[in-house]
Amino acid sequence: MAALFHQMTLCGVGLIGGSLALTARKLGLIERIVGLGRTQANLDVAMARGLIDEATRDPGQAARGADLVMLATPVMAFPQTLAAMVPHLPEHAVVTDVGSVKEWVVRELEPLIGPRMALVGVHPVAGKETVGAAAAEENLFVNRRVIVTPSRRSTPDAVAKVEVLWRATGAKVETMTPAAHDAILARASHLPQLVASALAAALEHEQIEGKFAIEYGAGGLRDTTRIAASSAEMWRDICLTNRTAILAALKLFRGTFEEFERVVERAEADELIALFERGRRMRERLK
């Protein structure tokens, strides 16, 4: 395959960005990759693993010569990083990202780019608990969903090239609006996180007759709270940047939770079966 881009500057060489770099280099889709990072230690790992050709902590230096900017830091750091790079970018640079919220990203970044640049919002739905350049792996995106959210400043050419890049990783690429993306992910990803974290937080100190309740949990408690171990900073950013959609998702859950509360309170046997069966059916469909 001919190279799609001459130079990609990867801002944040972590699990997602590093894994993309591995595939892009292997397939020859990108001629040169520059890694922009905050800590030298992680950049050293990225260089040693051959994820990037050059490492820098200076956004201006990272910007020079980049026809593709891949923002892969925590979402709320995108505007500051991009603003520092724009004056040094080639005038036709394509800016893209891997953030897990999209309306906020588009709204914050579109005003920052130059008049001939393009912005293509992307969310690869492929998170894991592991972090940093050391966690990057070649097949991370195989059969995963990658959602592209074209917006006012996305040119057809830039969208096409970004989609080819992601398809090459083995991902299933699809397109939707930033708003649809955020509403869907608020329900399928952000809501489970908040519910799991609330359950874990509620039980943290809970004691009965001097015994900690959580020590009596089995696999169910373990599974249901597993993702509560995720980064608090990352989830703070998601809550702040996808606030409206998350509030709607929380309200959706609250309605069903209150139905459960009500039928337990009233000891309604048939209604309990009906509610648990709704949950069972969702799981059958999830298979």
Added chain:
Amino acid sequence: MAALFHQMTLCGVGLIGGSLALTARKLGLIERIVGLGRTQANLDVAMARGLIDEATRDPGQAARGADLVMLATPVMAFPQTLAAMVPHLPEHAVVTDVGSVKEWVVRELEPLIGPRMALVGVHPVAGKETVGAAAAEENLFVNRRVIVTPSRRSTPDAVAKVEVLWRATGAKVETMTPAAHDAILARASHLPQLVASALAAALEHEQIEGKFAIEYGAGGLRDTTRIAASSAEMWRDICLTNRTAILAALKLFRGTFEEFERVVERAEADELIALFERGRRMRERLK
């Protein structure tokens, strides 16, 4: 080890009862095991696997000669099963169970037993998704908690013998009151189930622009809702028989969930970090 009991009648030859039977026979703790069941097919499996010496669907026949009655059916079937057996039991029979609620069991069963019989409530915290005699396995209880809840009709001798039986399976046996058991399990087991089921039920039909939200969930959604696949009948029984403790646990969760809702609504960054960190700390302690 000398036999602890001459004949155990196992009411419900499923995962828990069948697994206990396997160990008890192997160690020679019980001379003879009679299986009482509803369906001949499951009893045939139990006979073929050597879990039991004799199979019957008649409670009266099952009761004859039993110095130990092990109730291992769904909890709400205990009273009817035991009532049908009591007239045919030896007068010093010990009645025990493996139900996942304890106050209700003790309250319902104590009035049913004969004046010289004893009741010892037990909950082996070792559930799995698999069911029936085919699912029984020898090491199911190794290092699992088994909670014994002595009550008014538990004699010291009966408690001691039941504890020896469970310790022989490799389980960690401990004692608490039925009320403490129910309060702890309401938090560590019943609450996660209701939260997972409510989350799954809330998302069942959820669509955004014609796309089903759950199809965009990753590992987090999958883990958080896994136990929603459990038996609706079993969880109806648990909700009905441990209602008061479960309502308290739901209220506990609701309080923390509402804190999350409030800080998202108000976009309070530091408070979001603090809440997510509470969840993270619980998970660290769960390790």
